[in-house]
Amino acid sequence: MTDTHHRVPAATEQESAVRTMTMAGAINAGLRAAMERDPKVLLMGEDVGQLGGVFRVTDGLHKDFGGDRVIDTPLAESGIVGTSIGMAMRGYRPVVEIQFDGFIFPAFNQITTQLAKMHYRSHGSIQLPVVIRVPFAGNIGAIEHHSESIEALFAHTAGLRICSPATPQDAFDMIQQSIFAPDPVIFLEPKARYWDKGDVDTDAVRTRLDAAAATADIGRARVARPGTDVTVVAYGPTVRTALQVADVAAGEGTSVEVVDLRSISPLDAATVIRSAKRTGRVIVVHEAPTAHGVGAELAARIGEEAFFHLKAPVMRVGGFHMPYPPSKFEHEYLPNLDRVLDAVDRVMAH
Amino acid sequence: MGPLSDDGLVQLLDVDGTRVADPDWEPYASHLTPEALRVFWRLMTLTRTFDAEATSLQRQGELGLWVSCLGQEGAQIGSGTAIREPDYVFPSYREHGVALTRNVDLPQMLTLFRGLEHGSWDPAKHSFHLYTLVIGAHTLHATGYAIAMDKDGLVGSGSPENDGAVICYFGDGATSQGDVNESFVFAAVNNAPLVFFVQNNQFAISEPTTRQSRVTLAQRADGFGIPRVRVDGNDVIAVHAVTQWALRHARSGQGPVLIEAFTYRMAAHTTSDDATRYRTRAEEEKWRQRDPIDRLEKHLQQLGQLPDEFRTAVEAEAKALGKRTRETVKAWERPPLLSMFDHVYAEPHAQVEAERAWFDRYQQSFIDEGSHA
Numbered sequence: 001m002t003d004t005h006h007r008v009p010a011a012t013e014q015e016s017a018v019r020t021m022t023m024a025g026a027i028n029a030g031l032r033a034a035m036e037r038d039p040k041v042l043l044m045g046e047d048v049g050q051l052g053g054v055f056r057v058t059d060g061l062h063k064d065f066g067g068d069r070v071i072d073t074p075l076a077e078s079g080i081v082g083t084s085i086g087m088a089m090r091g092y093r094p095v096v097e098i099q100f101d102g103f104i105f106p107a108f109n110q111i112t113t114q115l116a117k118m119h120y121r122s123h124g125s126i127q128l129p130v131v132i133r134v135p136f137a138g139n140i141g142a143i144e145h146h147s148e149s150i151e152a153l154f155a156h157t158a159g160l161r162i163c164s165p166a167t168p169q170d171a172f173d174m175i176q177q178s179i180f181a182p183d184p185v186i187f188l189e190p191k192a193r194y195w196d197k198g199d200v201d202t203d204a205v206r207t208r209l210d211a212a213a214a215t216a217d218i219g220r221a222r223v224a225r226p227g228t229d230v231t232v233v234a235y236g237p238t239v240r241t242a243l244q245v246a247d248v249a250a251g252e253g254t255s256v257e258v259v260d261l262r263s264i265s266p267l268d269a270a271t272v273i274r275s276a277k278r279t280g281r282v283i284v285v286h287e288a289p290t291a292h293g294v295g296a297e298l299a300a301r302i303g304e305e306a307f308f309h310l311k312a313p314v315m316r317v318g319g320f321h322m323p324y325p326p327s328k329f330e331h332e333y334l335p336n337l338d339r340v341l342d343a344v345d346r347v348m349a350h
Numbered sequence: 351m352g353p354l355s356d357d358g359l360v361q362l363l364d365v366d367g368t369r370v371a372d373p374d375w376e377p378y379a380s381h382l383t384p385e386a387l388r389v390f391w392r393l394m395t396l397t398r399t400f401d402a403e404a405t406s407l408q409r410q411g412e413l414g415l416w417v418s419c420l421g422q423e424g425a426q427i428g429s430g431t432a433i434r435e436p437d438y439v440f441p442s443y444r445e446h447g448v449a450l451t452r453n454v455d456l457p458q459m460l461t462l463f464r465g466l467e468h469g470s471w472d473p474a475k476h477s478f479h480l481y482t483l484v485i486g487a488h489t490l491h492a493t494g495y496a497i498a499m500d501k502d503g504l505v506g507s508g509s510p511e512n513d514g515a516v517i518c519y520f521g522d523g524a525t526s527q528g529d530v531n532e533s534f535v536f537a538a539v540n541n542a543p544l545v546f547f548v549q550n551n552q553f554a555i556s557e558p559t560t561r562q563s564r565v566t567l568a569q570r571a572d573g574f575g576i577p578r579v580r581v582d583g584n585d586v587i588a589v590h591a592v593t594q595w596a597l598r599h600a601r602s603g604q605g606p607v608l609i610e611a612f613t614y615r616m617a618a619h620t621t622s623d624d625a626t627r628y629r630t631r632a633e634e635e636k637w638r639q640r641d642p643i644d645r646l647e648k649h650l651q652q653l654g655q656l657p658d659e660f661r662t663a664v665e666a667e668a669k670a671l672g673k674r675t676r677e678t679v680k681a682w683e684r685p686p687l688l689s690m691f692d693h694v695y696a697e698p699h700a701q702v703e704a705e706r707a708w709f710d711r712y713q714q715s716f717i718d719e720g721s722h723a
Binding site (some may be wrong): 074114117178181215219265 | 467468469472473479480482484487488489490491492493494495496497498499501502528529532533535536539560692693694695696697698699700701702
């Protein structure tokens with residue numbers, strides 16, 4: 001920070017440290033910053049090394065940090081997560097990549113019965129600061145098992161933190177906060193948003209990481225756009241959809257507030273409930289099937305805590321109770337602009 | 351050679367207690383003085399006494415469940431005594447004898463089985479990880495831990511006295527698990543300093559090893575490029591020798607080893623199991639003749655190295671351990687209820703905190719009502 005004053009030509013840019021990045025680029029930059037910050041940070045997974053990951057999120061890191069820190073693993077998801085547990089027990093901070101959401105299930109046992117519970121059953125004597133990066137959700141025209149929304153399966157398991165960034169800035173910040181959090185984190189990267197661009201301030205998170213309990217910040221929701229008539233709650237890939245909904249609705253005279261959850265466990269219910277009390281109408285939008293999902297959880301909490309403020313029932317817009325359909329159907333399966341706008345009309349009709 | 355075959359086992363002490371000459375393995379047992387063998391006998395005896403006491407406590411309703419290691423004391427004490435600092439142990443859930451060699455307080459282990467907590471000891475203090483009930487899951491933790499030891503420069507450092515390795519225990523049934531096979535892959539390609547120690551006690555609950563494998567469990571290692579050795583698991587001296595070799599091999603940076611200790615679980619799988627449904631008294635009797643403690647006892651007597659005063663002292667120690675086990679278990683009280691919310695996360699988590707606060711208020715409401723009465 002201090003020597004930026006001596007870099008005369010780019011001094012202004014250096015001080016602001018704001019760069020335009022894609023979300024994939026922001027995660028890459030965040031991983032790099034974390035690896036520079038702490039030599040105990042390791043990347044592990046299939047193809048994360050020389051190839052740079054199938055989405056190139058780890059591009060260049062193998063070249064710069066070497067095969068000891070960017071480790072190409074055997075093709076075995078349970079093995080990847082299970083060995084990361086053992087490495088974390090010796091003080092490492094493994095960041096493992098599961099190549100696609102639908103391939104996390106072979107590791108489900110290690111994540112839910114071991115990673116999530118070790119701190120509890122060791123009375124806190126074993127911390128497992130493992131991050132599991134998962135390119136998740138759909139909308140990229142992929143084939144079977146490459147477009148799953150798995151968040152509720154893990155949110156139901158105590159001991160795990162689950163978060164999903166919706167912007168390059170959050171991607172850059174949250175990946176680092178996840179890595180330095182003492183708890184295991186499932187870090188869900190909305191793969192349809194990997195190529196979205198945005199401004200990233202690369203300095204701000206550093207200051208926060210230097211502060212105690214800075215990692216708690218990954219558990220907070222943000223109001224992405226204020227509004228007065230309807231609250232649309234979204235996270236990860238559906239935040240952009242929600243913002244588009246707000247734009248269109250504004251043209252029709254309806255003011256939509258968009259809340260970006262950022263974190264699924266813990267759930268920042270307080271922010272959602274405050275918004276619900278302001279607007280009296282809430283729609284939760286996620287790609288995962290609505291049955292037994294995050295939207296159901298939020299609807300129940302809003303019902304418990306903001307019942308007398310509601311002007312309409314809490315609505316959910318999400319996937320159907322079916323396997324993720326073939327990609328030619330995904331536009332209708334996913335909570336697209338029309339389906340969310342329809343829900344806006346329905347809550348406004350109350 | 352079938353999976354139940356006892357051909358090709360390393361043996362240094364036969365069932366009559368007579369030493370067997372084996373020039374390959376003798377160097378790894380030559381340091382065992384009569385005094386060291388008496389220590390083995392003592393540790394096996396204490397393990398057995400504790401095990402019997404825990405079984406009784408379960409029968410009296412004091413424990414929810416007990417997993418006996420009766421008959422496997424040779425495999426456990428033989429291997430456990432080959433472990434040293436800075437080695438690290440990943441047990442399954444039946445390694446009470448190994449725990450004893452790691453100075454874990456045996457009565458204290460029973461909090462898990464009493465239903466008071468999920469983990470009873472500080473793993474780092476004893477270099478002995480918590481028991482893992484999901485079969486084979488810990489083999490991957492052991493592999494990652496071993497890879498990390500290597501990264502930390504604790505392996506093949508050039509000064510063998512400082513080198514370390516990991517030893518991981520699991521049973522015959524576990525070898526069918528995906529995680530165990532994945533751990534073989536990860537350990538092999540990373541040349542991890544890891545000794546896989548299979549206690550083949552011949553049953554996965556009721557299923558014999560023939561329902562798990564067509565080859566000996568040791569042979570499983572071949573496909574992964576892992577050296578293996580098959581040992582008479584009821585011969586504490588041979589187990590000690592092969593484990594010495596395997597740990598030295600791993601510590602020196604030569605990679606993983608698989609040991610199959612061929613033994614027999616004399617008790618049922620757990621206190622919930624009925625072993626009479628799937629095996630015969632004749633078979634049990636055959637294995638009783640191969641008892642690891644009796645065998646070493648005969649040997650020590652042949653040597654004239656089991657003096658009455660030593661035997662009496664160990665018997666007294668065992669009796670005291672049994673008494674202390676009973677008294678410890680019965681004296682336990684449930685910790686404060688709110689403590690069940692502790693340690694779910696390392697940092698506060700909104701859901702846990704909210705539920706803890708709610709439950710506290712709920713509990714408090716009964717106390718308040720009581721005070722009005």
